[in-house]
Amino acid sequence: MSDTSFTYAVARVRSKELGLLSSQNLEQLLSAKSYEECLRLLQDKGWGSADSGLTAEEMLAQEREKTWALMRELVDDMHLFDVFLYTNDYHNLKAAIKLVCTQGEDFGLFISNGSIPYQRILEAVREKEYGWLPSGMAQAAQEAYTTLSQTQDGQLCDVIVDRACLDTIYQAGKDSRSDLIQLYAELTVASAxxxxxVRCANTGKPLDFIQRALAPCDTLSVSRLAKAAAEGMESICDYLSATNYAGGVDTLRQSPSAFERWLDDLMIEAIKPQQYQAFGIGPLAAYVLARENEIKTVRIILSGKLNGLPEQVIRERMRQMYV
Amino acid sequence: MNSLMSNMGLAFAILGAALAACLAGAGSAVGVGVAGQAAAGITTEDPNKFSKALILQLLPGTQGIYGLIIAFFCLNQVGLVGGTPADLSLAKGVMYFCACLPMAIAGLVSAMYQGKASVASISMIAKRPDQFGKAMIFPAMVETYAILALLISLLALIGVGGANI
Structure with missing residues (x-):
């Protein structure tokens, strides 16, 4: 890939970035008197479609689709973005395994936006033809299915699939020549x-279970983190104080949601320099992440407004914006 | 063999002129091409930015013109434009060749890098069209080195023309 690749695409994305929600736009949404007014404000900003009867979820789904439609238009090889879709693929794998094991029905469990169609995953699990799946996923699918069908332990099944997902993301980051995708992979695995x-420490899980659940990454020592988790929350905080994630220790002590917000803000802060890059896949990937972050924040505001939460409570959960 | 050797001076002079025109022109083509992609990108989203994007796209095109000037000047000096080719010694031919090199090399490299600077400036006006003046300056700075090379090549050609070798 030459250093002047994606020049046209990056220029278009630069223009599109003007349409991203800024902190001022979020303040406007936050000060809206009602949920309906929020939806109106978003529609005025061009969210959703001309159809005024859209629900919030439909509007957010349309916004996500707009982002991916733009990327499909700008990039020939959509596999470059697979790293962002692996989470959806592995969610679909978990849903497929549980559906097949319980012989249940599909109640809208699947996410349509994956790097492979969810129907293929479901079919592969149903027919036990794991070879139809990518190699990393095939092994996890077989192991998770066998575990669930033999032990009925849904949590262990989830751990196997989640771990495989993180390993796949980490490997995709390593294989990528984009600094941004490498950074995304590293932060995703480390934050997970x-x-x-933290969850294992709060539920008192044994060390071997924790070790199995944690995926290796460059910025954390999995063995030390697992040991700390087995000892308790304070040990986790002590360990993290000596890592790149020391800045989040205070928020971790506050609440899991505050820490999650800190991690999301860390990601946005890390991708912000892409606003000044004129070439490469980085600015496009950053735009995708910025849109996802925007949609997540709007969802937080809308659900807060719908449930009548005080402005301060919603504000505490709001994410930092890319622009 | 004798005929070849007697024309070697002229051949070197023509080679120098050809390199000045080709390399500087190729650099400009690359620079204008890459800036054109970015210009098309922002014009797709906002057609009102067409004129600003076009000016920035054209900036790396000047090296091609400078290369053409040097090539034309060199060919004129050796009498290939509208006259009889001069009977050049090998030494003088090589001197013409060397005189063209600054424009050829600096033209090629500066045009490619000016193209990249233009792309960055086009991205800048995508977000801040009011800062067009500043956006122009960044790629224009690269132009300085193409102009320096043009000057040196011109002075050298004039100098070689006057030399009695």
Whole structure:
């Protein structure tokens, strides 16, 4: 890939960035008197479509689709973005395994936007033809299916699939020549590891279970994190204080949601320099992440407004914006 | 063999002129091409930015013109434009060749890098069209080195023309 690749695409994305929600736009949404007014404000900003009867979820789904439609238009090889879709693929794998094991029905469990169609995953699990799946996923699918069908332990099944997902993301980051995708992969795996460690510490999971759940990454020592998680929350905080994630320790002590917000803000802060890059896949990937972050924040505001939460409570959960 | 050797001076002079025109022109083509992609990108989203994007796209095109000037000047000096080719010694031919090199090399490299600077400036006006003046300056700075090379090549050609070798 030459250093002047994606020049046209990056220029278009630069123009599109003007349409991203700024902190002022979020303040406007936040000060809206009602949920309906929020939806109106978003529609005025061009969210959703001309159809005024859209629900919030439909509007957010349309916005996500607009982003991916733009990327499909700008990039010939959409596999470059697979790293962002692996989470959806592995979610679909979990849903497929549970659906097949319980012989249940599809109640809208699947996410349509994956790097492979969810129907293929479901079919592969149903027919036990794991070879139809990518190699990393095939092994996890077989192991998770066998575990669930033999032990009925849904949590262990989830751990196997989640771990495989993180390994796939990490490997995709390593294989990528884009600094941004490498950074995304590293932060995704590290943040998932920390969140898993915290959950394990809170539920008193044994060391071997924690070790199995944590995926290796460059910025954390999995063995030390697992040991800390087995000892408790304070040990996790002590360990993290000596890592790149020391800045989030205070928020981790506050609440899991505050820490999650800190991690999301860390990601946005890390991708912000892409606003000044004129070439490469980085600015496009950053735009995709910025849109996802925007949609997540709007969802937080809308659900807060719908449930009548005080402005301060919603504000505490709002994410930092890319622009 | 004798005929070949007696024309070697002229051949070197023509080679120098050809390199000045070709390399500087190729650099400009690359620079204008890459800036054109960015210009098309922002014009797709906002057609009102067409004129600003076009000016920035054209900036790396000047090296091609400078290369053409040097090539034309060199060919004129050796009498290939509208006259009889001069009977050049090998030494003088090589001197003409060397005189063309600054424009050829600096033209090629500066045009490619000016193209990249233009792309960055086009991205800048995508977000801040009011800062067009500043956006122009960044790629224009690269132009300085193409102009320096043009000057040196011109002075050298004039100098060689006057030399009695």
């Amino acid at each position: 590891d920390i969140k898993t460690a």
